[in-house]
Amino acid sequence: MADSGPGAAEAPPLGRETLARIRRSKQLYPWASSAILPSLWAVQEELGYLTPAALLAVAEELGLEPSEVEAVATFYSMYFRHRAGEHLIQVCRNVSCGLRGADELLRHLERALGVEDGGTTEDGAFTLEGTVECLGACGGAPMMQVDRISYENLDAAAADAVLEQVRSGAPRGRRSRARA
Amino acid sequence: MPEVKVLTRHFGAPGVTGLEGYRRVGGYRGLEKALRVGPEAVAAEVKASGLRGRGGAAFPTATKWSFLPQGVFPRYLCVNADESEPGCFKDRVLLEEMPHQLIEGAMIAAFALQVSHAFIYIRGEYRRQRELLERAVREAYSAHLCGPSVLGGEWGCELIVHGGAGAYICGEETALLDSLEGRRGQPRLKPPFPAVKGLYGQPTVVNNVETLSNLPYIVVEGGAAYAALGTEGSPGSRLFCVSGHVQSPGTFEVAMGKTTFRELIELAGGVRPGHHFKAMQPGGGSMQILGPQHLDLALDFKAVSDAGSSLGAGALVVMDETTCLVDVSMRLVDFYRHESCGKCVPCREGTYFESELMHRLEAGLATEAELGTLPDVCRAMDGRCFCPLGDTATWFVMSAYRMFPEEFHSHCGAGACPVRSALGAAA
Numbered sequence: 302m303a304d305s306g307p308g309a310a311e312a313p314p315l316g317r318e319t320l321a322r323i324r325r326s327k328q329l330y331p332w333a334s335s336a337i338l339p340s341l342w343a344v345q346e347e348l349g350y351l352t353p354a355a356l357l358a359v360a361e362e363l364g365l366e367p368s369e370v371e372a373v374a375t376f377y378s379m380y381f382r383h384r385a386g387e388h389l390i391q392v393c394r395n396v397s398c399g400l401r402g403a404d405e406l407l408r409h410l411e412r413a414l415g416v417e418d419g420g421t422t423e424d425g426a427f428t429l430e431g432t433v434e435c436l437g438a439c440g441g442a443p444m445m446q447v448d449r450i451s452y453e454n455l456d457a458a459a460a461d462a463v464l465e466q467v468r469s470g471a472p473r474g475r476r477s478r479a480r481a
Numbered sequence: 482m483p484e485v486k487v488l489t490r491h492f493g494a495p496g497v498t499g500l501e502g503y504r505r506v507g508g509y510r511g512l513e514k515a516l517r518v519g520p521e522a523v524a525a526e527v528k529a530s531g532l533r534g535r536g537g538a539a540f541p542t543a544t545k546w547s548f549l550p551q552g553v554f555p556r557y558l559c560v561n562a563d564e565s566e567p568g569c570f571k572d573r574v575l576l577e578e579m580p581h582q583l584i585e586g587a588m589i590a591a592f593a594l595q596v597s598h599a600f601i602y603i604r605g606e607y608r609r610q611r612e613l614l615e616r617a618v619r620e621a622y623s624a625h626l627c628g629p630s631v632l633g634g635e636w637g638c639e640l641i642v643h644g645g646a647g648a649y650i651c652g653e654e655t656a657l658l659d660s661l662e663g664r665r666g667q668p669r670l671k672p673p674f675p676a677v678k679g680l681y682g683q684p685t686v687v688n689n690v691e692t693l694s695n696l697p698y699i700v701v702e703g704g705a706a707y708a709a710l711g712t713e714g715s716p717g718s719r720l721f722c723v724s725g726h727v728q729s730p731g732t733f734e735v736a737m738g739k740t741t742f743r744e745l746i747e748l749a750g751g752v753r754p755g756h757h758f759k760a761m762q763p764g765g766g767s768m769q770i771l772g773p774q775h776l777d778l779a780l781d782f783k784a785v786s787d788a789g790s791s792l793g794a795g796a797l798v799v800m801d802e803t804t805c806l807v808d809v810s811m812r813l814v815d816f817y818r819h820e821s822c823g824k825c826v827p828c829r830e831g832t833y834f835e836s837e838l839m840h841r842l843e844a845g846l847a848t849e850a851e852l853g854t855l856p857d858v859c860r861a862m863d864g865r866c867f868c869p870l871g872d873t874a875t876w877f878v879m880s881a882y883r884m885f886p887e888e889f890h891s892h893c894g895a896g897a898c899p900v901r902s903a904l905g906a907a908a
Contacts, residue, residue, distance in 0.1 A: 329641055331598070331681050334663030338646055342605075369663070376665035376822075379605045379647030395567045396766060396798055397724035399812050432819065434649055435567040435766070436606055439724035439796070440731045449608035 314354035319347045323362045333363045337373045341380055350381035378434070386421040386428035388467055390414075391446045394431055397439035402456075406443045407431040409457045413464060426468065483740035484733060484748065485710055485718045487698045488691065492578045498613065500620040503581035509626060511697030515589045516632055523593040527696070529704025531716030535571075536561055536652070536689030537764065537794040539782055546594060548676035549684045556596045557680040559661065559687045560587050562603040562614075563645055563652040567766030567816060568796035571720040572690035574732045576603075576610040579694070580617035584640065586693035588627055589700055591638045594686055598639050599627075602657050605646040615642050649820035653868050654687040656822065667824045668868035691720055691795070712738030715781045719795055723749035726756065726801040735780065743776040746799055756801035760884070764793020766813050767873035769880035770806070789880065805900035806885050807892050810878040811839035817874035828871025831862035835878065845895035852893055855882065 315323075322343040326336035340363065344355045351374050360367040374380050390410065394403040407418060410429055414422050418431040438444040441453025445460065452463050496502025503509070515523045528543035549556060560583070564572040575583060583601075591599045601618075603611050618640055621627050629637040648666045650656045655669035658680050679685020695717065699707045708716035715738035724730040728750025735745060742761065752758050760770050769790035771778075778784045785792050800809065818832040835858060841847040859875035866872050882889050891899045 332662060335643070335661060337663040338644065338660070341646065342644060372665055373663060377605070377646035377648050394812065395816055396762070396809050396812050397568050397730075399809070400725045400798070400800060400804065432815075434565055434606065434647065434820065435569075435816070437564055437570040437573045437604075439568050439570050439722060439798075442724060442730065446606065449606060451609070 314352060314358045315344065316347055319343045320358075320362065323359060327363055334365060334369065336363055337365070337370055338377075341370075341374055345380060350384050386425055388427050388448055389430065389446075390427055391430045391433045391436065393433060393436040393438065393442075393444055393446075395435040395439075397435070398442040398444060401442040403443040406445065406455055406457075406460060409460060410445070410464075413461060427464075483735045483744045485736045486734060487707070487710065487718045488575065488582070488694050488720055489578075489732075489734045491582075498578065498580060498617070500581060500617070500624060503579070507701070508581055508697070509585055511700040512585050512588050512592070512626065513632065515592050515700050516634055516636070520593045520595055523589060523700060526699055526704040527593070530695070530699045530707040531704070531711075531713075532692065532695055532699065532707070533716075533782070534689055535691035535695075535719065535795060537566065537767070537791075539792070542688065542692055545676065545688075546590075546686060548674065549594060549686065550677060553684050554595070555598065555683055556594055557683055557685040558587065558591045558594060558596045558599040559654075559657060559680060559685060560599065560601040560693060561652060561654065561657060561687050561689045562601055562607070562610075563657060564607075564690070564794075565604055565649040565652050566794040566796055567813065568724055568762065568798045569722050569765045569794045570724075571722050571732050571795055573607060573610055575690055575694050575720070576607065576614055580614050581621070582694050582697060583614075583690055584617055584621050584626070586696035587640065588621075588631065588638065589696045590686070590688060590693055591640075592631070592636060595636070596638060596686075598641065600661060600680075601640070601642045602651070602661055603642060603644055604651075605644055611642065611644055618642055648822070649816075650822045650868075650870055653870065656868070657687060658685065665822070667822045668870075670867075710736050712779075712781065714738060714783050715779075719780070719792075721745055721780070722796045723799065724796070725761075725799040726753050726804070727751065727799050728753050738779055738781040740780050741777050742771070742780065742797070745780065745797060746776075749799075752799065752801050756803065758799065759802045759804055760800045760806065760881075762796075762798040762800075762877060764791045765796035765798075766816060767869070767876060768793040769876045770884055772884055803900075803904055805843070805898055806881045806888055807839065807843050808898065808900070810881055811836070811843045813877050814839050814874060817870065821870060821874075825867035825871065827862045828866040828868075828874065831858055831866075831871060832874050834858050835874065839878070842889070842892045843898055845892055845897045845899070847893055849890070849893045852889060855879075 323340040326339040327333050340359045356370050360370045392407045421428045438451050444453040491506040494506050532542045533539040627640040651660045651666040653668050656666040660666035675685040711717045719737050720734045722732050733748045814835040818836040821828045821832045823829045859879045863872050863875045
């Protein structure tokens with residue numbers, strides 16, 4: 302990092318553990334650029350979203366142009382460039398889920414949380430997304446993911462129970478599995 | 482019983498998600514045998530098995546391998562675990578139930594192709610599956626089943642799990658390579674094909690999770706035994722995902738070519754009680770609609786192709802009489818609009834146009850003249866896009882329009898969805 306200039310007095314954008322993860326990723330691949338996606342995951346897991354300063358720090362660590370890192374950060378739908386709610390709820394509404402009540406599930410969640418599709422609750426606890434890729438749980442439709450953990454075969458009561466569990470901070474129980 | 486067990490025969494065995502449990506059911510005997518018999522003998526068994534890619538394109542695996550130019554190293558193997566086809570969740574099941582079966586299959590392929598680096602590209606949404614896989618890979622490293630000296634021999638291969646970050650297009654093999662190199666996941670122009678110039682500009686094979694998970698069986702039991710499970714044109718077994726309006730959605734492994742759609746739907750408990758079959762999508766969101774007249778077709782590449790569709794990625798979505806096909810089309814074109822990478826105009830603009838039209842049609846607001854533009858837009862896309870995403874964004878909607886034209890026309894100017902209205906607003 303530059304040791305002078307306007308940003309020098311500020312806290313470094315990334316924690317030590319994140320930097321270590323980025324450096325380990327860089328070792329894994331024949332090209333350093335392959336480490337961009339894993340590095341951005343490490344950043345997002347630390348900060349919750351990708352800040353401009355963090356993108357610059359990743360570019361510097363990997364020896365790449367900032368534009369190369371930013372191009373990746375803006376392409377993939379799972380990277381956030383703004384702070385979202387503490388917990389992310391995603392409802393799959395593709396065909397298999399749509400045939401089994403995904404729209405009703407989304408409407409129920411909108412009512413239960415008091416937000417519309419795409420919104421974040423006032424307390425910042427939940428962001429609700431109803432426009433996502435098929436989440437690969439068509440055998441357990443309708444479903445939602447909360448923080449990338451799948452909950453399947455949901456009716457309104459089951460969805461409420463998940464929200465309650467997440468709110469209470471209780472360890473999340475056995476995650477649902479696809480039926481084989 | 483049309484069910485057969487190759488991929489799924491040890492599902493649920495005690496501890497089979499871990500290395501010890503997997504070894505107890507004969508795990509890694511295929512890799513040991515592969516190292517004994519040599520790369521050519523492994524490739525010959527794969528050829529004899531008639532195995533075709535299970536990611537959707539059904540390209541013969543041995544042929545794909547044979548395109549690698551001789552004597553050019555390093556070479557790479559990429560395992561495509563970016564399963565994102567609407568209706569498809571079989572790779573997820575394979576990752577959850579038998580991660581070591583995939584690792585063994587990947588290492589067998591890596592040995593047959595003499596690669597030194599293999600990558601498993603897994604979609605970002607499969608967080609739990611990635612954790613399971615990474616744990617299994619660590620076990621495999623500890624037991625020298627991958628790493629610098631596999632099973633103490635001269636050949637070594639690193640196995641790296643690489644997580645995506647949300648992009649359907651990265652399931653397309655050249656977009657996967659760009660993504661793995663650290664770029665936006667956009668497809669490449671072919672030729673050169675990945676076999677000649679793939680990852681990092683080197684010869685590369687990209688194989689699907691299910692494809693590779695078959696290899697331990699093929700190496701141990703022989704390619705001919707695998708082929709004989711199915712028919713000549715559709716050898717082997719296959720894992721089908723059945724979802725939608727059936728009683729018990731799930732994955733079912735059946736003999737290729739010998740099982741019919743009707744039998745597969747029966748395995749999933751049949752259409753839900755009190756309702757009857759209307760239509761199905763046989764290969765995931767990208768494939769053309771089939772109707773009641775196709776229920777007794779075999780799960781056979783040619784038979785389904787002759788009927789104007791494809792088995793695609795092995796996902797069967799069943800729809801009963803309560804389904805509005807305009808609504809289903811709208812959901813699918815929305816999906817393609819969301820997932821279009823933006824590289825080529827026909828896809829980027831075409832999916833936008835399709836989606837706007839289908840929303841107006843489903844709401845009963847579109848006119849006959851507007852509906853009349855649908856075939857023109859789809860003609861401007863199909864076969865004119867840079868990669869199959871844009872082509873396939875037209876297949877379901879156009880095939881549904883051709884098979885159920887009245888349903889589409891009845892929406893024009895209706896002010897609401899007439900199918901839902903007829904159901905008494907029950908939906």
